[in-house]
Amino acid sequence: MKTGDPSAALRATANDWEELASTALVGTDRRPYPGDLLGAAAVETVRRRAGRRPVEPEGEEAAPGEEQEPVGRRAAERLARIVAGEHERLLPEWLAVAAATGRRVPPYVLPELLERGRWDRSVRAHLGVIAGRRGRWLAARNPAWAYLLDEPTGETWELGSAADRRAHLRRLRKQDPAGARRLLETTWERETPDDRAAFTEMLADGLSMDDEPFLESALDDRRREVRQEAANLLTRLPGSRLSRRMAERARACLTVTPAAILVEPPAGCDGVMERDGIRAKPPRGFGERAWWLQQVIARAPLTMWGEPPESLLARRIPEWDGEVKAGWVRAAVLQRDPAWARAMFAWDPIADLLEALGPDEQQELAAGFTLGHDLDSQLIMVLGGVSPYWREPLASAVLHKIVKVAASQPWNLDELVRLAGERLDPGLAPLAESYSPAPAVQRVAASLRFRADMFKELS
Structure with missing residues (x-):
């Protein structure tokens, strides 16, 4: 390939792009090119990108003015350094702390933050607040950043987006659990399946037997995630109807004697068990009866055993030992029982058990x-x-x-x-x-x- 002829590169602006591409594919040995092929391709690429008149947007509104004050200069400079790669894993923490102050990020860092949020979900939770009105204006004009429009902005239950309504319910639930549930009941039938699942999970804050009728009815929801989360919350209420049903099933499976615990796993999984959160199909590598046994034990109230966990763990379990103890681990996690969490952490130290403490x-x-x-x-x-x-x-x-x-x-x-x-x-x-x-x-x-x-x- 010949090089060093600038005039040939300039003449290439009149060449057809397909001819250049075809020559590059087959090689100049088979198809000689009169000049610098690489230089011609570079010029043509620039011409194709820049040789167009910009399109004037019709009726495009300017970015709205901001209502929030920006963070200080030093904080903004540190954010720019984090986004550029210095201690970049601290970005979610920086955003969370900034959001708590009610301030917004400076405009010049918005494109990089919005781009980061495309693949890093950990930064999205607070972007809706700290990106300000300009951030949402940008997100509305770039489909790749449209996820921001689904994040909380601080609006109310009636006027906000789905994310705003979830944030509002979460705050209200912490302040007035019964009031939050009553608010949710007024709109439940109109909520989307995704929102129903998210709202159900939020009832974990301030959970009490007052929530039991609502959660029992949610076991019949069309969405599996709603049913599963409702069953998880009812498992935390020893007096719930679901807990009583699970206790009966667990008593039919386990016989506790002074020397040992004898086990007979469920023979089947019917529709009533599935309604209570028992999944019929086991994961790969699990037998059906072992899978059903674990789930029954996990959802049976830990108070039903009437003994400290250390006493039960000291018993011999001739058969199904691992399944029974794995069920107790899951029960300690689901029911947030500190005594059981401590005991089961000593048997199987997993991070989920720490949430109960x-x-x-x-x-x-x-x-x-x-x-x-x-x-x-x-x-x-x-x-x-x-x-x-x-x-x-x-x-x-x-x-x-x-x-x-x-x-x-x-x-x-x-x-x-x-x-x-x-x-x-x-x-x-x-x-x-x-x-x-x-x-x-x-x-x-x-x-x-x-x-x-x-x-x-x-x-």
Whole structure:
């Protein structure tokens, strides 16, 4: 291929694009080209992109004025750095803190934030508020950013979008549980299936027996997700009709004696069981009866056993031992029972069990687990289930683990170091700085200082 002839590239503006593409495909050996093929293609590409008159939009409205005040200059500069890749995993936290202040992000960062939200759902929850009116104006003009129009903006139940109505119900449920349920009942039949599923899940806040009639009726909903969430909530109410039905099924399956627990799994799964949340078809690798047994035990009220969990776990279970205990793990998660969660965490330390415990006890259990467990995916998952912001003794346990692993497996530390920097209380930056000169620990300290400054700028 010949090169170095600028005039040939200029002459290519008159060539047909298909001819250029065809020559590039077959090669200049088979189809000689009089000039610089690559240069001609570059010129033609620019000409095709730029050689058009811009289309004047008809009736396009200018971006509306903003009602919210923007965040301060230093906070905006830090946001730009985060979006550009500096501590980028802190972006959801920055957005959450900024949204709580009622302020908005500066316009120049909106395109990058909206583009990020296309694939990172963790940033969407607060974008509807902090993007301001200009952000929603942009989203209405770019189909790729239209997801923003489904996020909360702060509007009311009557006037807001679906996301606004969900946010409104969530706030009302925290303040007035009965009032929130009554509001939902007035519009229930008109709600979309997706909204009914989301609204049902929100009733977990302030859940009581006053909600039982409404949730019992939701077991007949057309949408499977609504039925499943209603069954999950009714499982948390030991006095619910569903809990009583499950207790009867569990008694038919388990016989507790002083020495052992004898098990006879369900023989079948009928329509009544399915209505109560039992899924008939097991996952791959499960037998049907084992699957039904686990679910019955998971939805039976833990209070029915009449003994502390440690006493039952000490019993011998000749058959179906794993299925029974897996059912109790799921029951502790569904029913948010702290005593059972502690006991089952000792048997199977999974992060979901920590949700039944308060932040202090979560951190206490996780600290013990961190000190006694090797650094692997299970440890990361357990720590990921602990609510921020970590303080003592968990902070010291994690820093100790980092120092220990850094001496033997430094390549294995990245996720633990990032998690510590994101979840420790930022006020513990001095502790991390003085704990060890190890580079991995100093990385944690740097992340904590970064977050402490971030909070200060947004306060």
